[in-house]
Amino acid sequence: MSRPRSQAEYLARLVPPSVAGLNRRSLLAGAAGTGALLGTGLLAGCGDPGSGSGSDSKTVSVGSNQSDPKPKDVIAKVMAGFQTASGIQPAVNTVDHNTFQENINNYLQGKPDDVFMWFAGYRMRFFAAKGLAGDVSDVWGKLSGYSDAFKKASTGDDGKQYFVPASYYPxxxxxxxxxxxxxxxxxxxxxxxxxxxxxxxxxxxxxxxxxxxxxxxxxxxxxxxxxxxxxxxxxxxxxxxxxxxxxxxxxxxxxxxxxxxxxxxxxxxxxxxxxxxxxxxxxxxxxxxxxxxxxxxxxxxxxxxxxxxxxxxxxxxxxxxxxxxAPIDGYMMARKPKSEANAKKLLEYVGSKDAANITVKNDPSTLVANTGADTSGYTALQKKAADLVGSATEIAQFLDRDTxxxxxxxxxxxxxxxxxxxxxxxxxxxxxxxxxxxxxxxx
Incomplete structure (x- = not known):
């Protein structure tokens, strides 16, 4: 396989054609401890139950697996940017990374947040095929700065989009x-x-x-x-x-x-x-x-x-x-968000170059997915990482994203x-x- 000459060409290889669908860092669907964890509220939606789905709602809930201090702070800054831009208040429900992933199946079948963080590839397709994620194809109609490969990585088996990429890392x-x-x-x-x-x-x-x-x-x-x-x-x-x-x-x-x-x-x-x-x-x-x-x-x-x-x-x-x-991380929407309009506004924002620019300024541990972002602020390590990805001949997502x-x-x-x-x-x-x-x- 020839060397990719651009980020777009590299991304075209991110989703192997031989694997239609799942992720990284673990899905213990049906594990014995899942119900107990959910019962204690460790992974449950935190949005205002009275917010309703009407156009007057000014809140949106977000399930976050970014529990370590630095990424948690970056997400807070991105959400603050969204609130300033939209007037909608995001309520972020942060859960330990592993707990989030080990209980995601029951979480999505219960009362999940309007928007939740997840992964591209097989894992995204898995929940989309089970009807546990919302169609965000119309959001993609408003996004810019993404190659066709990113769109492919966000597309379910039915040809609809269920995912908005935010970052990737080698x-x-x-x-x-x-x-x-x-x-x-x-x-x-x-x-x-x-x-x-x-x-x-x-x-x-x-x-x-x-x-x-x-x-x-x-x-x-x-x-x-x-x-x-x-x-x-x-x-x-x-x-x-x-x-x-x-x-x-x-x-x-x-x-x-x-x-x-x-x-x-x-x-x-x-x-x-x-x-x-x-x-x-x-x-x-x-x-x-x-x-x-x-x-x-x-x-x-x-x-x-x-x-x-x-x-x-x-x-x-x-x-x-x-x-x-080189896995891709991003956001998905619950199948029945309390406010679908607000959820989609949030997804449009986290997929924007404005959100990507906030991440670039505050997080030296990832590469942003939106190609319209100003990456001049990348650290030397990030620049080298982007070069590494660009020079790779083949890219896998990660074991549990590829099976x-x-x-x-x-x-x-x-x-x-x-x-x-x-x-x-x-x-x-x-x-x-x-x-x-x-x-x-x-x-």
Whole structure:
């Protein structure tokens, strides 16, 4: 596949044609704890129940999964901009990121907020197909600054739009420049060089690779990149779509490579959140961290210039190192919002260049989706991230955005956590995954 020459061409590759539909960071539809969590109000709409759907309503409720301090502050600024522009008061219901995602199914079937944050791709299509999201095609008629690829990423199986993109971000290996300069570390170009670098970092008293998987989804990024590097983009996408066997030698090779890297990973990962792992990088206790650009949220403003990254190195020279994950985040509308008119006004605003400009000024941890935004304010890290995405030959959304949500959450999350805990029985693990996959994908 030729190299994309522009953001539009890159975005045309964001939604693989072989996968019609789901997301990232976990959907535990029907999990035993879901009802209890919802019952305590952890994930319920916060809009004024008396606001009604009439044209006189001046409120709109928003379900937000942006619970960390920096992104939460950015969302507050965007919503303030909307209120100033429209006179409509947004009531933001912020819920812990993982709780939001683990309970989204029941949330949408109950009394959701008018607008809620979610993800492009399969996850969006999944809820649209189930009738749990509102058609926002008319909002798209008022948007500008989006390529056809962004529209494709926002379109359901019925050809209607159900999503408004706000941001996207690449996954890469992040590090602190000052630590590397002090130690004389060089960016590895191959897996062997990465192993050699990791061994040196260990000798120097660092955790070579910061790592966390308490929340279940971060390890998916490691699997993704190893599979992309070892077997290539098309195999990875076909595996996610249920078209390839998890018991194949190709998948076994991925886990063998991962098992070889595990000694370089920060220990006790299953008891650590991604934020805590990122803080070990920020505190100069770890040398590297494979994560999305949002890792920058855990760094102070005066530390942003010290943060750098490289794309995960080559493993097979015939495949190279040009494929990566770059998920899209944004907003959707409930199927029956209390005020559909206000909900659509909000969606039109969050999809505008004005909202994108607010994000650029306040958030160094993401790239805005609207091409009309003024990106001259991007940090050096953001500019480099945009260049990385533009130079990629293939783009995946992320494991649980590229496959069925039930498969990602009920099979892959526990399987990867089991592997991290005990990487010795790879054959048995892959047989278990394959057997469960057959059951799920034949539903």
């Amino acid at each position: 996954w890469a290996v992040f590090y602190r420049k000052s630590v590397w300069q002090q130690r004389g570390y060089q960016v590895p170009k191959t897996l062997d060089e990465l192993n050699t670098l990791g061994a040196q970092m260990k000798k120097d008293g660092l955790n070579p690779i910061a790592f966390a998987d308490k929340d279940g989804w971060p390890a998916m990024g490691t699997f993704d990149i190893l599979n992309l590097r070892i077997n290539g983009y098309q195999f990875h996408i076909d595996l996610m779509a249920g078209k390839e066997a998890w018991t194949s030698d190709k998948v076994k090779k991925v886990f063998d490579a991962w098992a070889g890297l595990l000694p370089l990973h920060q220990p006790d990962a299953l008891g650590r959140t991604w934020q805590e792992a990122a803080q070990s990088l920020q505190q100069k206790k770890s040398g590297m961290y494979l994560l999305g650009l949002f890792v920058a949220q855990q760094f102070n403003n005066d530390e942003q210039d010290d943060l750098d990254f490289f794309t995960f190195p080559e493993i097979d020279s015939t495949i190279g190192a040009k494929a990566l994950d 069925r949500p039930d498969f990602a959450s009920t099979v892959i999350i526990p399987a990867l956590q089991q592997f991290i805990k005990n990487p010795k029985d790879i054959g048995g693990l892959l047989t278990s995954i394959e057997n469960q996959k057959k059951s799920i994908f034949t539903d």
